Amino acid sequence: MAGKKDTWVKLDSKTRRFINSIQGIKVTKENVLDIAVEDWDQVLEKERQATAAAEEAAKKVQELEEKAKEEKRKHDEEREASKESMKELDRLRQQGIHEKGEEMANLRRKYNDDWKQWEASKEAEQRAQQEKEEEAKRHLEAEKKRLEDDFAQEIERVRDSAQRDYKAAEKKIAEEAEQRRIKADAEADWKKEFEDLFRGEDSVTMLSKVITGDAVKVFADVLKDNTTVQELNIFNAKLGDAGVEALAEALKVNRTLNHLDMDSNEIDDAGAEALAEALKANNMLKRLRLPYNKIGVAGAEALAEALKAHKTLQKLSLFENKIGDAGAEALAEAWKARQAALSIASLR
DSSP states (O other), X not given: OTTSOOEEEOOOHHHHHHHXXXXXXXXXXSSXXXXXXXXXXXXXXXXXXXXXXXXXXXXXXXXXXXXXXXXHHHHHHHHHHHHHHHHHHHHHHHHHHHHHHHHHHHHHHHHHHHHHHXXXXXXXXXXXXXXXHHHHHHHHHHHHHHHHHHHHHHHHHHHHHHHHHHHHHHHHHHHHHXXXXXXXXXXXXXXXXXXXXXXXXXXXXXXXXXXXXXXXXHHHHHHHHOSSOOEEEEESOOOHHHHHHHHHHHHTTOOSOOEEEOOSSOOOHHHHHHHHHHHXXXXXXXXXXXXXXXXXXXXXXXXXXXXXXXSSOOEEEOTTOOOHHHHHHXXXXXXXXXXXXXXXXXXX
């Protein structure tokens, strides 16, 4: 400034830092910057302001420092709390690990115990299964042996039975052969006897000589071929229906016999019906006597029907039979229908 004396002042370090921060003036310890102040009062005012600002700034700095300390304290406390928390967590973790370890140890022990128990159970099961299989095998072997024994016994039984059956069959065959031989011998004897009885005779009477079974069949066969006997009287020979049926077959082919008397021979309707059939084929018989038999209505009706067509029969005797009124009526109708003479005697 013109007209005023320049004034230079030496500023303390605090003021220099402030001025340095405000005005950008670099003040160092080696180089003191002299500032010419035109107006000392202004300088002083500025210094006071600067001091006040510096004090304010210092206050703020102090507040910031205190705040920073407080924050650091809180931070330290939080860090300590965090450390405590970490310690607690570590303790809990260690405790958890310990407890978990105990639990794992217990589980491991339980697992080992269970495993041993399972192994023991498995071994017992295997032993039981093995014993069961061995028992089944023994049972199978025993059953096999039993079956083999039974089979052997059955084979022996079948062999014995076959031998017995064979011997029985042999015996039966021998017996049948013997019976056939005896029968053949008997038939040969009967045939010879009957042939001798008929030989050269025109009339033959057999009184109370029983002729049944095979004998009557041989008798009928001999009668079929006989050419001499004209009259045949068979009294009380027990011919029955079977014997009469055999004689009826002989009548169908015999062409010599004209008189047949079968008194008291237990002849029923079946025998009478067989004689009726024989009459249809025989045209030589003139007299037929059947007294004292068991001929009923059916037998009488069969004979009546045969008489209608038979032209040679002249006399029919049914004394002491059981033909009844119906049988008698049938015979009467046959008599009326006949063109040739017919005598029907004793219809009782």
